[in-house]
Amino acid sequence: MSEGSAVTPEANTPTEMEPSDIHDILRNDRRRLTIKNLQEQPDGTMGVRELSEAIASLETGEDPPPSDKRQSVYVSLHQTHLPKLEEFGIVSYDSDEKRVCLEDRVREVEVYMEVVPRYGLSWGEFYFGLGLLGTLTTIAVLLGVPGVEALGVTVTATVFFIILMLSSTYHVYAQQDRILFQRFRKE
Known part of the structure; x- marks a missing residue:
C-alpha cells in the first residue's frame, strides 16, 4: 500500500x-x-x-x-x-x-479500467462514433448530398436521437443491473 x-x-x-x-x-x-x-x-x-x-x-x-x-x-x-x-x-x-x-x-x-466489450468498442467510443455519424449525416442532408437529402433534417435527427436514447438506456440498465445485484447480495 x-x-x-x-x-x-x-x-x-x-x-x-x-x-x-x-x-x-x-x-x-x-x-x-x-x-x-x-x-x-x-x-x-x-x-x-x-x-x-x-x-x-x-x-x-x-x-x-x-x-x-x-x-x-x-x-x-x-x-x-x-x-x-x-x-x-x-x-x-x-x-x-x-x-x-x-x-x-x-x-x-x-473507472480506470473500461473493459472493451467483445465487439471491440468501449461505450465511450460507441457514443463518439454515433455522435460523429449523426453530425456527418445531418451535414450531408443540409448540403443536399444525393440519396441522403431525401431523409430531411427532422427524420435524420429523430433517428439518431432515438438510437442514442435506446443505447444509453441499455448502457444504464446493464450497469444498474450489476450494481443492484451486488447490493442485494451484500444484504
Whole structure:
C-alpha cells in the first residue's frame, strides 16, 4: 500500500485508494482479468479453479487450456493476486472455500479500467462514433448530398436521437443491473 493511504482499523482496507494503488492493481493482466471475469458473473462470485481456468483460457487462446497453464494461473491467483485484491477491499477471498467475490470497492477501479466489450468498442467510443455519424449525416442532408437529402433534417435527427436514447438506456440498465445485484447480495 502506498504511504499516503489511510487505513480503517476494523477492515484494514484503505479509506480512499491512491492513484498509485489503483495503478499497481490494474497494471497486472491477471488482476484485470480476475475483475473482468467476476464482473461477468451475475452474482460477482467464482470458484478459484473456475476463475483460473477462465484466465488460462484467455491467456492461451485454448479451451480447455493446458493443465500446466491452469496450475500456474491458479497458484499465482492464490498466492499473489487474490490476496492483493483482498487487501484493497476489491474482492473477498475465502481461501478455505476457494471462493472469490467482488466487493463494492471495485467501483473505485472500474473507472480506470473500461473493459472493451467483445465487439471491440468501449461505450465511450460507441457514443463518439454515433455522435460523429449523426453530425456527418445531418451535414450531408443540409448540403443536399444525393440519396441522403431525401431523409430531411427532422427524420435524420429523430433517428439518431432515438438510437442514442435506446443505447444509453441499455448502457444504464446493464450497469444498474450489476450494481443492484451486488447490493442485494451484500444484504
